[in-house]
Amino acid sequence: MRKFVKILGAAWAAVALIAGAGVSYLYLHKPAMARASDIRIARTPERLARGAYLFNLADCDGCHSQRDFSRFGGPVAEGGRGAGTVFPDAMGLPGLVAPSNITPDPETGIGAWTDGEKIRAIREGVDRDGRALFPMMPYENFRHMSDEDVYSLVAYLDSLPPVKHKVPKTRLKFPVSMLIKGAPQPAGSVPPPDRSDRRQYGKYLVTLAGCMECHTRQLSGGEVFRVAPNILVVSANISPDRATGIGKWNEQDFVDRFHQYRDYVKNGPPAVGPESFTLMPWLNFCRLPAEDLKAIYAFLHTQPAVYKSVDTHPAWSLQTAGLTSAVKTAAP
Ligand code: HEC
Ligand code: HEC
Structure with missing residues (x-):
């Protein structure tokens, strides 16, 4: 949310600066992007357990699952885990923002993506087609997720029950749609955190x-x-x-x-x-x-x-x- 406010602020400043010539450049500009790795993640019991822990810690459910707010804390609605949703207008977002279906359903979810593409979306913020994701998806934080942790998370995502549920693509308004192209960054290799500190x-x-x-x-x-x-x-x-x-x-x-x-x-x-x-x-x-x-x-x-x-x-x-x-x- 804070990012969104920052982006919006930056948006108007940028429009004032670049008016004219710069606009077409930004339109054509592609986000910074590394090639998705070819890794195939082995699904071990340790990784599934760690992945479940991370999915909970990073609250993927919070945005990507259908939730029942008639109960305290908005638990995940039956069958709605990872199925995707559309954020309500009342949130005042700059366009239509739809957290995607991240279950392994091949048509409406991310079942057809390679492991490398999933890792890149989570830590670097570009989708399969190289489109910058709206940074409300916290990839700027997830960039710090260690290699082994993101492997575990992806192994766990692959184990979710697939849900067939089509979610529209996020459609941001100009100029936010352009400015977010600066947010994705390659993450490189991230070492595990030092647990002794x-x-x-x-x-x-x-x-x-x-x-x-x-x-x-x-x-x-x-x-x-x-x-x-x-x-x-x-x-x-x-x-x-x-x-x-x-x-x-x-x-x-x-x-x-x-x-x-x-x-x-x-x-x-x-x-x-x-x-x-x-x-x-x-x-x-x-x-x-x-x-x-x-x-x-x-x-x-x-x-x-x-x-x-x-x-x-x-x-x-x-x-x-x-x-x-x-x-x-x-x-x-
Ligand atoms: C604060 C809300 C929020 C949280 C928390 C969040 N996401 Fe997202 N995520 C989004 C939104 C919104 C999008 C769609 C952005 C877009 O399309 O521009 C998205 C997109 C994605 C995509 C790209 C899918 C596609 O089809 O393009 C993946 C993969 C993803 N999220 C995985 C995760 C995982 C895994 C977690 C937990 C570790 C997580 N997200 C946590 C909001 C969130
Ligand atoms: C999605 C938004 C969101 C995230 C993420 C979030 N919080 Fe909160 N937090 C809130 C809101 C809203 C409240 C106030 C309402 C309530 O208490 O439920 C709150 C209340 C709290 C309180 C209670 C404070 C009091 O005085 O009673 C604590 C403690 C807290 N958060 C700690 C954390 C910690 C630690 C994290 C990260 C591990 C975190 N929160 C992440 C939204 C969030």
């Missing part, structure tokens, strides 16, 4: 999990996510500020805050109304082992404390306030 490992997890994309402004949050005219949620301040962030939480508080949702994963999350709508991937992150959450905690605490109070459910507070006064007026 907890903060570094935490940084790796935070990067893949996209914490910074939603908890923008140096983790102080305040980003509004609107999915329907009156359904929204605002990201929390998770910087180490003691008054308004998570500075007072100890490591165990942090782990518990996530693990409290493990029952929801086991038994299915409860039905909720718009007052509890959230895009925070609680149902994913609660599955992370305590060591990983502790590494994330350690990394978050290396970041600057930002003082800012955020109301994560403002529309609801307003609505409730309205409702209460309405009830008061109506009372005898």
Whole structure:
């Protein structure tokens, strides 16, 4: 989302600069792109397990799966895993944005792609035909995914049940459509993260999990996510500020805050109304082992404390306030 805002800002500045001559150049310009590798990934049980872990950590479901938001955290709807969707207009995106069908269905999914093409799309941001993907697909983060991790992820994607579901192609408006061509970058070979350095490992997890994309402004949050005219949620301040962030939480508080949702994963999350709508991937992150959450905690605490109070459910507070006064007026 922050990227999208940046791109939009850059878009108008760029249009002012290049007006005329440059435009046709950008139109014809192809994104930076390496040839897709010829690798064929062996599907071992270790890779499938690691791939499932990464799919959950990087919340591929969050965008690519059909979800049931009548329940807390929007669990994946039956049969909708990886099937693709179209983002609603209320999100205010620059055109039609449709997270693709990433199941192995050969016609409507990515079943016909080579492993190398899948790796390139995930880490480098170009599709099979060399088109730049809209960087809301977090390839600028996934670029840091290690070689072995992206192999595991692809092995896991190949094991998803294929779903036949045609999703339209993303169609961005000018000039965003042109400007995103600068986003793809070849990733080269990426070594595995150093797990013995907890903060570094935490940084790796935070990067893949996209914490910074939603908890923008140096983790102080305040980003509004609107999915329907009156359904929204605002990201929390998770910087180490003691008054308004998570500075007072100890490591165990942090782990518990996530693990409290493990029952929801086991038994299915409860039905909720718009007052509890959230895009925070609680149902994913609660599955992370305590060591990983502790590494994330350690990394978050290396970041600057930002003082800012955020109301994560403002529309609801307003609505409730309205409702209460309405009830008061109506009372005898
Ligand atoms: C924040 C939303 C978001 C997340 C999270 C996300 N994606 Fe995407 N992804 C998209 C969007 C949107 C597109 C379509 C972009 C376009 O076509 O320009 C896309 C496109 C893709 C494509 C290209 C498919 C095609 O047919 O062109 C692949 C492959 C892919 N994503 C895999 C993944 C995987 C694997 C994960 C998890 C590791 C993931 N994505 C996480 C939003 C997301
Ligand atoms: C898709 C957007 C999104 C992503 C990705 C995301 N968050 Fe959140 N997060 C939110 C929103 C929105 C809220 C506020 C609503 C809520 O609490 O459910 C929130 C709330 C939280 C809270 C609760 C804060 C409090 O004061 O109660 C914590 C802790 C948190 N996020 C940590 C993280 C961490 C750590 C990551 C990465 C591992 C992360 N978030 C990734 C959107 C996101």
